[in-house]
Amino acid sequence: MKKQLFSLIVLALLVLAGCKEAATMEETETTEQAAPDTADYDKKVAVIRAFFKAHCDEDLEAQSAILSDTMKWSPPDYNGNKWLGKEELLAALKGYHDGFENIKYHEGIVMPDSTANGFWSGSVFPGSNATASAGVIRVYGTWTATHSESGKEIGVKFFNLSSINEDGKIVQSSDYFDVNGLAAQIAAEE
Numbered sequence: 001m002k003k004q005l006f007s008l009i010v011l012a013l014l015v016l017a018g019c020k021e022a023a024t025m026e027e028t029e030t031t032e033q034a035a036p037d038t039a040d041y042d043k044k045v046a047v048i049r050a051f052f053k054a055h056c057d058e059d060l061e062a063q064s065a066i067l068s069d070t071m072k073w074s075p076p077d078y079n080g081n082k083w084l085g086k087e088e089l090l091a092a093l094k095g096y097h098d099g100f101e102n103i104k105y106h107e108g109i110v111m112p113d114s115t116a117n118g119f120w121s122g123s124v125f126p127g128s129n130a131t132a133s134a135g136v137i138r139v140y141g142t143w144t145a146t147h148s149e150s151g152k153e154i155g156v157k158f159f160n161l162s163s164i165n166e167d168g169k170i171v172q173s174s175d176y177f178d179v180n181g182l183a184a185q186i187a188a189e190e
Contacts, residue, residue, distance in 0.1 A: 041134035044164040045119045052105045058097040074174035100145035109140045137162050147186050154185040
């Protein structure tokens with residue numbers, strides 16, 4: 001009986017020691033993660049802001065200069081998830097420039113009592129994919145403009161995912177906003 005009791009106590013101590021070692025290893029792994037590269041993040045956000053400013057200024061040339069020649073673009077309207085290129089994006093932007101005046105971008109997520117940051121990158125969750133990298137920038141904001149033909153003020157909430165290369169060019173962009181909502185605002189009776 002004493003042997004069995006002694007064996008159980010030894011087994012319990014081994015299990016506790018193993019759990020403590022695993023917890024210590026997890027803490028070490030957590031603290032060893034790379035620190036975020038805030039300079040890289042800031043540089044990429046500046047590229048996106050410059051692109052949006054050029055859109056507000058209706059400066060298609062400046063926008064073109066910020067886009068990589070091989071960039072891939074996913075438009076906001078569903079097209080079977082087909083990726084388009086730089087020329088298709090520039091044509092869509094020209095359509096907005098031709099159809100709207102006073103284009104403005106309002107950065108951030110509108111909350112009941114404030115506006116939260118409009119640019120995010122990196123992640124904590126899920127843990128298996130967590131990263132401190134600014135590889136993809138998540139962009140939140142609101143676009144407003146005046147429809148040229150009708151004079152109506154329109155607005156749309158906006159979400160975008162953008163990737164910037166080492167040359168400071170946008171290489172991938174995926175837009176999410178309610179395209180039909182714009183048309184409904186323009187067609188609405190006053």
